[in-house]
Amino acid sequence: MSEEAAAAVRRRIDxxxxxxxxxxxxxxxxxTRDVGFAEDLAQEALAEALAQWPxxxxxxxxxxxxxxxxxxxxxxxxxxSERLEERYRAMARDLEDDxxxxxxxxxxxxxxxxxxxxxxxxSREAQxxxxxxxxxxxxxxxxxxxxxxxxxxxxxxxxxxxxxLAAARVPFEVPEPNEWGARLGAVLGxxxxxxxxxYAATSGDAWIRPDLANEALRIGRILAGLVPREPEAHxxxxxxxxQASRFPARTRPDxxxxxxxxxxxxxxxxxQIGRGRAALRRCDALGRGRGNYxxxxxxxxxxxxxxxxxxxxxxxxxxxYEALGRIAPSPVVELNxxxxxxxxxxxxxxxxxxxxxxxxxxxxxxxxxxxxxxELLVRLGRxxxxxxxxxxxxxxxxxxxxxxLLEERAAGISPAPGPSPG
Amino acid sequence: xxxxxxxxATDEAIEASKQVPFEEILNQMGAYNEQLxxxxxxxxxxGLTDLSEGSAFVxxxxxxxxxxxxxxxxxxxxxxxxxxxxxxxxxxxxxxxxSRCPLGPGSKLEVRRIAEADDFADFADNEYIKKEAVWxxxxxxx
Numbered sequence: 001m002s003e004e005a006a007a008a009v010r011r012r013i014d015x016x017x018x019x020x021x022x023x024x025x026x027x028x029x030x031x032t033r034d035v036g037f038a039e040d041l042a043q044e045a046l047a048e049a050l051a052q053w054p055x056x057x058x059x060x061x062x063x064x065x066x067x068x069x070x071x072x073x074x075x076x077x078x079x080x081s082e083r084l085e086e087r088y089r090a091m092a093r094d095l096e097d098d099x100x101x102x103x104x105x106x107x108x109x110x111x112x113x114x115x116x117x118x119x120x121x122x123s124r125e126a127q128x129x130x131x132x133x134x135x136x137x138x139x140x141x142x143x144x145x146x147x148x149x150x151x152x153x154x155x156x157x158x159x160x161x162x163x164x165l166a167a168a169r170v171p172f173e174v175p176e177p178n179e180w181g182a183r184l185g186a187v188l189g190x191x192x193x194x195x196x197x198x199y200a201a202t203s204g205d206a207w208i209r210p211d212l213a214n215e216a217l218r219i220g221r222i223l224a225g226l227v228p229r230e231p232e233a234h235x236x237x238x239x240x241x242x243q244a245s246r247f248p249a250r251t252r253p254d255x256x257x258x259x260x261x262x263x264x265x266x267x268x269x270x271x272q273i274g275r276g277r278a279a280l281r282r283c284d285a286l287g288r289g290r291g292n293y294x295x296x297x298x299x300x301x302x303x304x305x306x307x308x309x310x311x312x313x314x315x316x317x318x319x320x321y322e323a324l325g326r327i328a329p330s331p332v333v334e335l336n337x338x339x340x341x342x343x344x345x346x347x348x349x350x351x352x353x354x355x356x357x358x359x360x361x362x363x364x365x366x367x368x369x370x371x372x373x374x375e376l377l378v379r380l381g382r383x384x385x386x387x388x389x390x391x392x393x394x395x396x397x398x399x400x401x402x403x404x405l406l407e408e409r410a411a412g413i414s415p416a417p418g419p420s421p422g
Numbered sequence: 423x424x425x426x427x428x429x430x431a432t433d434e435a436i437e438a439s440k441q442v443p444f445e446e447i448l449n450q451m452g453a454y455n456e457q458l459x460x461x462x463x464x465x466x467x468x469g470l471t472d473l474s475e476g477s478a479f480v481x482x483x484x485x486x487x488x489x490x491x492x493x494x495x496x497x498x499x500x501x502x503x504x505x506x507x508x509x510x511x512x513x514x515x516x517x518x519x520x521s522r523c524p525l526g527p528g529s530k531l532e533v534r535r536i537a538e539a540d541d542f543a544d545f546a547d548n549e550y551i552k553k554e555a556v557w558x559x560x561x562x563x564x
Contacts, residue, residue: 015514019461075536101459142511151548248539 003056020063021137026109035116036162045070111226118187121168126161128192146212234283235294241276242300245269261309275302295324314344331362347379367393387413424536425516430500435528450524469504
């Protein structure tokens with residue numbers, strides 16, 4: 001077979017897998033009650049497709065073909081099993097008995113898959129990698145590219161995640177009602193962390209990794225479709241839509257960041273803002289109030305519909321931050337509230353909030369607090385102090401682009417150029 | 423990347439579709455849209471109204487000022503009657519989704535990639551690209 005034909009089949013399989021992968025793995029996991037094993041089976045079936053399809057052509061129903069091959073492999077594996085546990089023999093018999101009946105996943109199976117991939121026994125990295133792999137249908141190579149890590153690292157994370165799930169005997173089930181809220185929160189957290197990794201890269205020299213953010217957004221939309229009665233699922237989608245709508249304005253051609261206040265709002269993606277507002281309306285229509293993500297989305301919406309920084313409804317943003325701070329108190333929310341207060345009321349009131357945060361020792365070791373403090377001091381005319389805050393902030397920034405921005409800010413303040421930090 | 427699926431139908435396809443209960447067409451299209459939405463790839467989609475209702479017109483730029491007529495649609499045998507916008511990772515994924523659209527003989531989907539910022543990298547002289555250069559300078563001199 002020609003290499004070109006093989007590459008074409010590879011691309012076709014990758015595309016199919018993005019669409020069908022989660023459903024196929026979910027069906028396999030329901031039959032085997034083991035997500036790790038189901039994923040192994042799916043990979044074997046994909047390898048077989050890659051070997052056969054260039055010669056035989058793509059079957060009419062590729063998803064059914066892949067599922068059937070994986071099912072046969074499951075039976076073979078159980079037959080070979082040295083342990084010969086009765087449980088496996090029974091499963092093999094069951095699988096053979098319903099031969100000819102296509103495995104069609106129930107919608108809940110995909111949801112079970114999501115909860116398993118985001119199970120709290122897994123590390124954050126493992127949750128993200130496994131979710132992209134089994135829910136998003138991405139290859140190991142694609143995941144490695146998104147996270148800017150070696151392929152071997154992703155492979156290791158996935159292998160380890162599967163072993164952990166097995167060791168912890170994690171069932172292929174949706175959580176019990178008493179755990180539902182916390183577990184759903186964990187799933188949403190994984191998706192949002194994935195998005196923020198793409199939105200404001202915490203390491204590396206790229207400010208935005210839109211591909212990763214887009215994958216997170218896709219998985220968020222899938223999730224909202226799986227749990228349409230959950231306001232926070234829609235809230236999260238809304239938040240991601242609003243934030244992603246600013247990607248075109250958020251970096252300069254050389255890749256450096258542009259802050260919200262300086263962004264050219266004509267470059268915001270209006271269609272995407274419209275999708276964000278629609279998602280927030282779906283959340284509100286459920287009539288159960290706004291949670292953490294929906295409140296953040298509502299804040300993002302205020303920015304999205306404002307004609308300019310000055311034309312922004314800062315009073316409303318302060319209110320939303322107050323509400324957010326009560327249901328999900330965090331120093332970052334408090335710092336953002338301070339910024340909103342500085343716009344709604346003035347820098348002095350905001351500085352008091354920031355200083356009380358600093359006194360409490362919150363956000364130590366990050367560039368966030370000194371950079372906000374620097375901006376407030378500039379507005380209060382305290383140039384010397386402001387410059388030293390920006391220099392401190394630059395020294396703490398982990399992202400190269402952020403550091404450069406803060407250094408520029410420090411250098412631009414006083415008539416004399418600021419000393420270059422370490 | 424984003425793709426637009428442009429639905430085109432011939433008179434023959436439109437006649438053929440009249441033999442099928444409209445409810446059935448609605449159900450098939452609805453199921454297709456639902457698949458796209460649940461897969462998280464659908465960004466937008468609209469159907470266009472029938473020419474017979476008289477709301478459509480043509481603007482012909484052959485002259486200055488352009489001439490607006492209620493038709494005819496000239497030699498067009500394939501009418502543009504709806505579109506989808508999807509966000510996908512590859513051309514192959516766009517092909518997969520487009521091929522699943524419940525259309526019959528006489529209908530076609532024209533599938534085009536939607537231009538994004540990177541596609542305009544060669545137009546550095548453009549007024550709006552220049553505008554960006556100006557605010558970049560302003561940023562460096564606070």
